[in-house]
Amino acid sequence: MRANLSRQLSASLCVGAIIAASGCATTTESDPADPFEGFNRAMFTVNEGLDKVAIKPIAQGYDAVTPLPVKVGVGNFFGNIWDSWTAINNLLQGKGGDALSDVGRVLVNSTIGIGGVFDVASEMGLTKHSEEFGQTLARWGVGDGPYFYWPLIGPRTTRDTFGWLVDTYYDPVWRVDKVPLRNSLVAVRYIDLRASLLPSDKVVEEAAFDKYIYIRDAYLQHRRNEVFDGDPPRIPVNY
Amino acid sequence: MKRLLSLFFFLALLSGAAVAATERSPDTLVQQVTDDVLNIVRQDKDIQSGDTKKAIALVDAKVLPYFDFQRMTALAVGRNWRKATPEQQKRLSEEFKKLLVRTYSNALTSYKDQTISYKPSRVEPGETDVVVKTEIVQPGSKPVQLNYALDKQADGWKVYDVMVAGVSLVTNYRSSFAQEVRDKGIDGLVTMLSERNKQLESGSK
Numbered sequence: 001m002r003a004n005l006s007r008q009l010s011a012s013l014c015v016g017a018i019i020a021a022s023g024c025a026t027t028t029e030s031d032p033a034d035p036f037e038g039f040n041r042a043m044f045t046v047n048e049g050l051d052k053v054a055i056k057p058i059a060q061g062y063d064a065v066t067p068l069p070v071k072v073g074v075g076n077f078f079g080n081i082w083d084s085w086t087a088i089n090n091l092l093q094g095k096g097g098d099a100l101s102d103v104g105r106v107l108v109n110s111t112i113g114i115g116g117v118f119d120v121a122s123e124m125g126l127t128k129h130s131e132e133f134g135q136t137l138a139r140w141g142v143g144d145g146p147y148f149y150w151p152l153i154g155p156r157t158t159r160d161t162f163g164w165l166v167d168t169y170y171d172p173v174w175r176v177d178k179v180p181l182r183n184s185l186v187a188v189r190y191i192d193l194r195a196s197l198l199p200s201d202k203v204v205e206e207a208a209f210d211k212y213i214y215i216r217d218a219y220l221q222h223r224r225n226e227v228f229d230g231d232p233p234r235i236p237v238n239y
Numbered sequence: 240m241k242r243l244l245s246l247f248f249f250l251a252l253l254s255g256a257a258v259a260a261t262e263r264s265p266d267t268l269v270q271q272v273t274d275d276v277l278n279i280v281r282q283d284k285d286i287q288s289g290d291t292k293k294a295i296a297l298v299d300a301k302v303l304p305y306f307d308f309q310r311m312t313a314l315a316v317g318r319n320w321r322k323a324t325p326e327q328q329k330r331l332s333e334e335f336k337k338l339l340v341r342t343y344s345n346a347l348t349s350y351k352d353q354t355i356s357y358k359p360s361r362v363e364p365g366e367t368d369v370v371v372k373t374e375i376v377q378p379g380s381k382p383v384q385l386n387y388a389l390d391k392q393a394d395g396w397k398v399y400d401v402m403v404a405g406v407s408l409v410t411n412y413r414s415s416f417a418q419e420v421r422d423k424g425i426d427g428l429v430t431m432l433s434e435r436n437k438q439l440e441s442g443s444k
Contacts, residue, residue: 031414072378079381119378128381196380199349206439207342207408209415209431217414218406225405230384234370237410239313239320 033147034216040149044212047151051194056201059194071192073117078189079128080109080116081172088170089131093139101126130226133170134163138227147216155219265389265396266360268305269371273355276301280350287350294344302343307390307397308336314400315412316428319420327425334432339408341439343401353377355385367391 030037063071087102105121105128113120122128137159138144145158156164168174173189176182208214224232263271279297280286286294312332313320323331358372368390374382388400401408419428 068378075380130381202349203342203345206345207338209412209419209435213415213418214411217411221406221411222404225384225402230405232405237314239317 031147031216033144033220035146036148040147040216041212043149043151044215047149047154048211050152055191055194056198059191059198062191063195063198071195074188074192075196076109076113076119077116078173078192079119080106080113083109083128084172085167085170086129086131089133089136090129092136093131098129102129129229132163133166134160134223135227137163144220144223147220149212149216155215157220157223160223263395264362265369265387265391266357266362266371268389268396269373269387269398270357272302272305273373276347277350277355280347286348289348291341291344291348294347295340298340298344298347303340305396305398307392307399308332308339310390310397310399311335311339311409314409316416316420317413319417319425319428323425327429330429331425331432334429334436337436338432338439341436342408351377356382 034040066074083102083106087099087106090096090099090102105126108121108124108126109116109119112118119128134156142159144160147155147157148161149155150161153164173185174182176185204211204214276297279301280294283293283297286297309328309332312328312335315335316323316331320328354376356374356376358374360369360371362369368388371387371389373385373387375385376382383404384402386402387398388402389396389398400410416428419431423430
C-alpha cells in the first residue's frame with residue numbers, strides 16, 4: 001500500500017516534470033533556479049485557490065476553537081515523533097552529538113513528557129534540531145536542482161522533493177497501520193502546521209509585490225539557512 | 240562662575256551620553272531596543288488587537304533611529320542602485336522605508352507570548368560589520384531565528400539587514416525589484432512602491 005503510494009507519487013512527479021519541461025519555453029527572463037516557472041505558477045494558483053476555499057478556513061476554525069495549551073500539546077506531540085527521524089538524519093550527516101541529543105529528547109519527552117505532549121527536553125537544555133532527508137542529501141553534496149511548486153506540499157527544490165518522498169516513506173505517522181487513524185493524524189498535523197502560519201499571512205500579503213516570487217526566494221534562502229544549520233556563510237552583496 | 244560650572248556640567252553630561260551611544264556594542268543595542276519595544280507591546284492592548292497605526296508610531300520612535308534605510312534600499316535594489324540619480328535614490332529609500340516599517344509593525348501586532356533569547360555573539364575589537372543573533376521562542380513550535388546585520392557608522396551601530404529564519408527581509412526583494420526596473424525603469428520602481436504604500440495606508444485603520 002505504502003510502496004504503491006510512493007510509486008504513484010513519483011510517477012506523478014515525473015509526469016509533472018515532463019509537462020513543466022515542455023511548457024516552460026517562456027519569453028521573459030526567468031530566474032536560473034526556476035526554469036519551470038510557467039508550470040510552477042499554475043500550481044501556485046491551484047494551491048492559493050485550495051487554501052482560500054478549504055485549508056485556510058479549516059485552519060482558522062481550528063485556531064479559534066483550540067485553546068493554546070492544546071495547540072502546544074499537538075505541536076509537541078508531532079514534533080516528538082519527528083525527532084526520531086531528525087536523529088537518524090543527524091547521524092547520516094555525521095553529527096553524532098546532535099543525533100545523541102535527539103535520541104535523548106525522544107526518550108525524555110515520550111516518558112516524562114507523557115507521550116510527547118510536553119517538551120520537557122527543551123527545558124532540560126536538549127535543543128530541538130530541524131533536519132530531514134533533503135538536508136542530508138545537501139550535506140552529501142547533492143545540489144538544489146530546479147525549483148518546483150507542488151500542489152498541497154508547496155515549494156520544494158528537486159533535491160528536496162526527493163528528500164520529501166523519503167521523509168514520507170519513513171515518517172512514523174504515515175506508517176500507522178489503521179488507515180482512518182493514520183489519515184486523521186496526517187490531517188491534524190497538516191492543519192496544525194497551516195494554523196501556525198496564519199499570523200504571517202498578512203505580512204506576506206502586504207510585503208510581497210509578486211507573491212509567487214516572494215515565496216520562492218524566501219524558500220530558497222530559508223533552505224540554504226537550514227542546510228547550514230542556521231549559520232550559512234555570508235554572501236557578499238554588491239550594489 | 241556658577242553658570243559656567245553648570246554649563247560645564249551640562250556639556251560633560253552631553254558628551255557622556257554621546258560616548259555611551261557610540262560605544263554601545265551591537266548586541267547590547269539590539270537587546271535594549273527589543274526589550275524596550277516588547278515591554279510596550281506587552282502592555283498595549285491596541286497593538287495586540289491589530290492596531291497597525293499605533294505599532295508604526297512605536298517603531299518610528301523606538302526602532303527607526305537605529306536603522307540605515309539608505310543601505311537597505313541599495314541592497315534590495317542591487318546593481319541598479321548606482322544607475323539611479325540621487326533624487327531617485329532618495330525617493331526609493333523613503334518608499335522602501337515606509338514599506339519595511341509597515342511589515343515590521345504588522346509582525347508586532349501578531350505578538351502573543353513569545354520571548355526573545357539572545358545568542359552570545361562575539362564582537363572582536365575593530366570589527367565594523369557584525370550579525371547579532373536572536374531567537375523568537377514560542378511554546379509548541381521550534382524557535383525562529385531573528386538575526387540583525389549591523390555596521391559601525393560615525394554615530395554608532397546601524398542595522399542594515401534583518402533575517403527571519405534565514406530569509407532577509409531586504410534581499411528577498413531583489414528579483415521583483417530588478418524585474419520592475421527592467422520593465423519600467425527606476426521611476427517605475429518608485430511608482431510601484433509608492434502605490435503600494437498608498438494602498439496600504441488607505442486600507443488600514
